[in-house]
Amino acid sequence: MPTKEEIFSKIQAALVEALGVDEDEVTPEATLMSDLGAESIDFLDIVFRLEKAFDIKIPRAELFPDDILTNEQYVSDGKVTPEGLEQLRKRMPFFNVDAFEANPNVKDFTAMLTVQDMCRYVESKVQVTAS
Amino acid sequence: MRWIWIDKFLEFESGKRAVAIKNVTLAEEYLHEHVPGFPTMPNSLVLEGLAQTGGLLVGEVNAFSEKVILAKVPRITFHFSAVPGDCLRYTAVLEYVKPDGAMVGVTSHVGERLQAEGEIVFAHLNDSGRTRTLFEPKNFVFTMKLLRVFDVGRTADGKPLEPPGLAQLRSAGVEP
Structure with a gap:
């Protein structure tokens, strides 16, 4: 069972390999798209590396909830509705939905995903030991 | 010029994996244009050959029902330039195939010398929203025949590899 530090370290290595960034750029606060330059195709690569590193399966919808973000029931005028935000909270407890709620533009959603979010997601998939 | 940057599959x-070769010869004009006076195989075309080796490996997994396109090269290192007379041996090993795409690990060797190594990510292109489709993935079956894949190919359980659709023809009573 990995510690939180080991999880961060493996995620850092995966992002360095997938995005060609320096290790010190991959901080917990860094956003994958704005700070580390990830594009949509990179997520395929990142997901694979995380699955391999942690021996887990990552269903696409758990990290990229396209079904919610394109559902008319949960989106209005390009913004996620309160019902949609509730769905995101349930689906993605590792993601800071409160910060997104201030300006819930659908197009900004993926851009807000941080390294720390990825760590919390992986922690929810594997059993973590105290460091 | 045909945009085929491998000569045949071994x-x-x-x-799982595929091995193809590319013979580098002085008769090819592009060798003379890359570095004038010093004919060399451009590394970009080595990468294209590696991508074609890996791309056909990926496409065959889904019987060429997906449009496989090169999406990104997370890592590629060239250790030296290939020159006329070299026979490049490209190896692609499938790392994963998912609904969205796939990744292969690749190497290029001249004899026992490692010429290049890296990773290539392919995407499965959905161009259904376009007025005209970019290409038909089944066209690659012709390329596979040209490159003699079906002479050497094996299925995952070791049987001879057949072109997609052949089994269906047989089961329908049509002898191709």
Whole structure:
């Protein structure tokens, strides 16, 4: 069972390999798209590396909830509705939905995903030991 | 010029790995234009050959029902330039195939010398929203025949690899 530090370290290595960034750029606060330059195709690569590193399966919808973000029931005028935000909270407890709620533009959603979010997601998939 | 940057396959194990070769010869004009006076195989075309080796390996997994396109090269290192007379041996090993795309690990060797190594990510292109489709993935079956994949290919359980659709023809009573 990995510690939180080991999880961060493996995620850092995966992002360095997938995005060609320096290790010190991959901080917990860094956003994958704005700070580390990830594009949509990179997520395929990142997901694979995380699955391999942690021996887990990552269903696409758990990290990229396209079904919610394109559902008319949960989106209005390009913004996620309160019902949609509730769905995101349930689906993605590792993601800071409160910060997104201030300006819930659908197009900004993926851009807000941080390294720390990825760590919390992986922690929810594997059993973590105290460091 | 045909945009085929491998000459033939030596090995093709469905869903696992493929080995192809590219002979570098002085008769090819592009060798003379890359570095004038010093004919060399451009590394960009080595990468294209590696991508074609890996791309056909990926496409065959889904019987060429997906449009496989090169999406990104996370890592590629060239250790030296290939020159006329070299026979490049490209190996692609399938790392994963998912609904969205796939990744292969690749190497290029001249004899026993490692010429290049890296990773290539392919995407499965959905161009259904376009007025005209970019290409038909089944066109690659012709390329596979040209490159003699079906002479050397094996399925995952070791049987000879057949072109997609052949089994269906047989089961329908049509002898191709």
